[in-house]
Amino acid sequence: MSAAAEAHEHHGPPPIHYSSRINPAVLGIFLFIGSEIMLFGSFFTAYFFDRIVANPAQWPPLNEAGVPFERPWFLALINTLILVTSSFTIHWATVSCKKGNRAGLQAGMVLTFLLGLTFLLTQVIEYHRIGFNTNDTAFAATFFGLTGLHGCHVFIGLLILLVITIRAFRGHFSPSAHHGLEVGGIYWHFVDVMWIVVYVTVYVL
Amino acid sequence: MTSVTHDHHHAPASPSGLRKLTAPGWYRVLWTTPLVGFIGLGIVGLIRWAADWDPIWKSGPLATVGTVSFPMGLLIGLGGFDFWTYYASGKRTRPDSHDGHGATSWRDYFRINTDHKVIGIQYTVTTMLFFVISGFMALLFRAELAQSGDQYFNPQTFNVLVTEHAILMILLVIIPAFAGLGNIVIPLMIGAADMAFPKLNALSYWLLPIAGVTFIAGMFAPGGGPSAGWTCYAPLCAHQPMGNIFFNMAVQWGGASSIMTALNFLVTIITMRAPGMTFWRMPLLVWANFSTSLLVVLATPFIAGSQFFVLFDRVMHTNFFEAAGGGYVLGYQHIFWFYSHPAVYIMLLPGFGIISEVIAVMSRKPIFGYRLMALSLLAILVLGFSVWAHHMYVAGMAGWLRVPMMASTLLIAVPTGIKIFSWIATMWNGKINFNTPMLWATGFIATFVIGGLSGVWLGAVSIDIPVSSTYFIVAHIHYVLFGGSVFTIFTGIYYWYPKVTGRMYNEKLGKLHFWMTFIGFNATFFPMHYLGTQGMPRRVADYAPRFQELNAFASIASYLLGASTALFLFNMIWSWTKGEVVGSNPWRAMTLEWQVSSPPPTFNFDEVPQIVGGPYEFGVPGARHAILGSAQAEPVATGGH
Ligand code: HEM
Ligand SMILES: [Cu+2]
Numbered sequence: 034m035s036a037a038a039e040a041h042e043h044h045g046p047p048p049i050h051y052s053s054r055i056n057p058a059v060l061g062i063f064l065f066i067g068s069e070i071m072l073f074g075s076f077f078t079a080y081f082f083d084r085i086v087a088n089p090a091q092w093p094p095l096n097e098a099g100v101p102f103e104r105p106w107f108l109a110l111i112n113t114l115i116l117v118t119s120s121f122t123i124h125w126a127t128v129s130c131k132k133g134n135r136a137g138l139q140a141g142m143v144l145t146f147l148l149g150l151t152f153l154l155t156q157v158i159e160y161h162r163i164g165f166n167t168n169d170t171a172f173a174a175t176f177f178g179l180t181g182l183h184g185c186h187v188f189i190g191l192l193i194l195l196v197i198t199i200r201a202f203r204g205h206f207s208p209s210a211h212h213g214l215e216v217g218g219i220y221w222h223f224v225d226v227m228w229i230v231v232y233v234t235v236y237v238l
Numbered sequence: 239m240t241s242v243t244h245d246h247h248h249a250p251a252s253p254s255g256l257r258k259l260t261a262p263g264w265y266r267v268l269w270t271t272p273l274v275g276f277i278g279l280g281i282v283g284l285i286r287w288a289a290d291w292d293p294i295w296k297s298g299p300l301a302t303v304g305t306v307s308f309p310m311g312l313l314i315g316l317g318g319f320d321f322w323t324y325y326a327s328g329k330r331t332r333p334d335s336h337d338g339h340g341a342t343s344w345r346d347y348f349r350i351n352t353d354h355k356v357i358g359i360q361y362t363v364t365t366m367l368f369f370v371i372s373g374f375m376a377l378l379f380r381a382e383l384a385q386s387g388d389q390y391f392n393p394q395t396f397n398v399l400v401t402e403h404a405i406l407m408i409l410l411v412i413i414p415a416f417a418g419l420g421n422i423v424i425p426l427m428i429g430a431a432d433m434a435f436p437k438l439n440a441l442s443y444w445l446l447p448i449a450g451v452t453f454i455a456g457m458f459a460p461g462g463g464p465s466a467g468w469t470c471y472a473p474l475c476a477h478q479p480m481g482n483i484f485f486n487m488a489v490q491w492g493g494a495s496s497i498m499t500a501l502n503f504l505v506t507i508i509t510m511r512a513p514g515m516t517f518w519r520m521p522l523l524v525w526a527n528f529s530t531s532l533l534v535v536l537a538t539p540f541i542a543g544s545q546f547f548v549l550f551d552r553v554m555h556t557n558f559f560e561a562a563g564g565g566y567v568l569g570y571q572h573i574f575w576f577y578s579h580p581a582v583y584i585m586l587l588p589g590f591g592i593i594s595e596v597i598a599v600m601s602r603k604p605i606f607g608y609r610l611m612a613l614s615l616l617a618i619l620v621l622g623f624s625v626w627a628h629h630m631y632v633a634g635m636a637g638w639l640r641v642p643m644m645a646s647t648l649l650i651a652v653p654t655g656i657k658i659f660s661w662i663a664t665m666w667n668g669k670i671n672f673n674t675p676m677l678w679a680t681g682f683i684a685t686f687v688i689g690g691l692s693g694v695w696l697g698a699v700s701i702d703i704p705v706s707s708t709y710f711i712v713a714h715i716h717y718v719l720f721g722g723s724v725f726t727i728f729t730g731i732y733y734w735y736p737k738v739t740g741r742m743y744n745e746k747l748g749k750l751h752f753w754m755t756f757i758g759f760n761a762t763f764f765p766m767h768y769l770g771t772q773g774m775p776r777r778v779a780d781y782a783p784r785f786q787e788l789n790a791f792a793s794i795a796s797y798l799l800g801a802s803t804a805l806f807l808f809n810m811i812w813s814w815t816k817g818e819v820v821g822s823n824p825w826r827a828m829t830l831e832w833q834v835s836s837p838p839p840t841f842n843f844d845e846v847p848q849i850v851g852g853p854y855e856f857g858v859p860g861a862r863h864a865i866l867g868s869a870q871a872e873p874v875a876t877g878g879h
Contacts, residue, residue, distance in 0.1 A: 045841060046431030046432065046841035046842070046843075047431060047841070047843060047844060047845050047846050048846070049430070049431065049510065050429075050430075050510070050511075050512055050513055050846045051509055051510065052508070052509060052510060052511035052512070052513070052515065053508050053509045055508070055509065057434045057435070057505050057509045057510075060504075060505050060508060060509060061434070061435065061501055061505050064501050064504055064505065064535055065501060067535055067536060068497055068501070068535045068536065068538070068539055069539070071535075071536050071537070071538075071539040071540065072539035072542060072543060074539070074540070074543075075539055075540045075542070075543025075544065075573050075576075076543055078540075078543075078569070078572065078573055078576070079543070079547055079558050079569055079573065082566040082568070082569035082572065083557075083558065083564065083565055083566050083569065086566050086569070087561075087564060087565060087566035087569075088564055094564060167550070167554045167555060167556045168554070168555035168556065168557070168563070169563075170557055170563050170564040171556075171557045171558065171560075171563055171564040171565040171566070172564065173556070173557075174550065174551075174556035174557050174558045174563075174565065175558070177554075177556070178547075178550065178556070178558070195326075196325070196326040196328075199326065199327070199328040200325075200326075200328045202328070203328035203329075205328065213325075
């Protein structure tokens, strides 16, 4: 190869030698998720201090009327089911792509996007009607903090899903080349799993 | 696929006429920055109007969003997102044309550039600029401290200067200086053509000047600058003048930059090593950046969180840390130090790597206990997460936490000690060449040992309680951060200067710079140990007359430091064009970056090198680190005694 490379003028780097079997983008997204988990970790830490250390006796604390703050756990449960379903639909899209089934890929992506959007809109409506505001005690701070942080991740995830969907409709991704889809999928699964932890912490415990 | 030809490798042909306004670059920045910036502000107004909040234009939310939207406009204008918007539009992906890679003129340093060597220079020069700015702030407040009584600044301004000085030195100098040096040498050292994600790399750099400018803009924000100290403790920090919002957001920019770079380093080191470059053959600098990057990726989100919370407490009136609303005040310190103690290792481990390179090469001996050196880095990484509350002994935290934190703090001295002894053993009986980098490296060991020891003392609860928040702490942090981190940065800059520029710095000036700094540094900061034990509190503009003499002495000495920095800058700038031209390997080192020309070719290697041995086998007969393709066959110096 060196003779050939020298024969004509060099037009770029030598072919990359990969020292690991893992794809760089996939490794990158896993490391990024590690970082994201720590970001959620800092919010959970604040939650821990506000709840366990500062308000051990009563959680949620009492509001002005003297009753504990209401948490709309049932609505959020339905929202949880919506988000969990979207994990299955994106998985279906990925499997379809690997099998060369483009219609399945496209349908899976559209469904996932719509489910994610439904989740986010439901959350907006929930915020609107929840009956307390960010300044109502540390309980509200952690409630809006954790669900809001997660909502931002859903929003970013939706942007990624949108990009993948557009590309799926424009003929990209094939059984042999689908790292973009895979990376987006890993991120979306992370957003879903994180929600389950947030849901249990914020609405149930 | 598509038929894109590779007809230009360097700067893309510069567009003309109106195309200038749409092509990525500073002309486009001129309109995208205000456009995106004001759209951001407009959205704030719109939401507040729709929600019927009064007033519609409120400074807190505007500053919060503005410190995001204006920089975003800048990045969009520069072309930081062009690749991704192109990708998102669903067009066919272009084979990489290597546009925007490498530099042929100074202009290439002022655009999005994907070459790790260019990015490394961008980083290093930016950090030196901020080193001067924030050093200048220190000289200003040292002038105030030269005498007891009020001289030039009122206490508020004084505290703004102290706050900005500290945070800039940490987030805009030390952490990114290592990112810069790492960028230049890591891909070379592991035999790769570039980083794993060059476009992300370019973007991470540009977040840095954004962070710096935001910090400095905070000083001039209406209402006043941030003055709660670099630690920005709640609840004080949530009740600061508006400049504090800039502070909070700038930390986010700096943090994002450092996380992105760390991710890039990790993926590059894991996936792009040349054949034969096993983990146990990696230079210690690569090991050091590997551990540091893990720390950055895992710890930095905690400072992001802490700054978000104080920001929310202020702008959205939440009660994360407001006791009146049921919040837990000390929660802030726990979260902050859970990042900021690991951060002290983020600011030191890469320096350890630099010192290991220089000591081995200049002593012509293999590193003593190479594997232990690598493993002790990992030990520090793990232990570093277990000591955060030694910053809170007097904060009123749970009493039972004190002793475990003391134990883990004392324990962390063990892997650190291993490194010190290994360097000494490496130098032992070596043929030491005391040139400028080696002077800095040995000077580092001397000062860092002092700082490390005062750290061990502070780790002991009974010693910490009386000296907490006194000048003893100021002495400690400067011995570890200045005598430690900054000395290693100078070591690295001198060591790789001939590689990056192709020219040698002036040795006489380099040595003079070292001695002026070494003396000025010790004269400035050593007396502070004593001042601290005598009870002089830190972060005050005025002090009792009995501290007068030593403070005056420290202030005078600090001006020696200022002069030495001027000398350093002169040497660097002058030698860049006037220095003696050197060959590819002036230090006769074995690591890969020295086996290619100086400065290295655009894509580093013509062929992927083959690694056949360890990086420091000096004096071992017949030992080689790497075999390179014929094109670059300069003999690999094994040297020795
Ligand atoms: C590795 C380099 C080190 C760096 C960069 C570093 C940096 C710092 C900084 C910035 C502070 C002051 C924080 C503040 O209150 O503003 C500090 C305090 C402290 N350091 Fe270090 N340090 C280092 C090494 C050590 C070591 C090796 C130990 C102990 C084994 C140690 C123990 C302490 C303790 C206990 C404090 C708290 C003092 C107090 O606030 O009362 N440090 N260090
Ligand atoms: Cu610490």
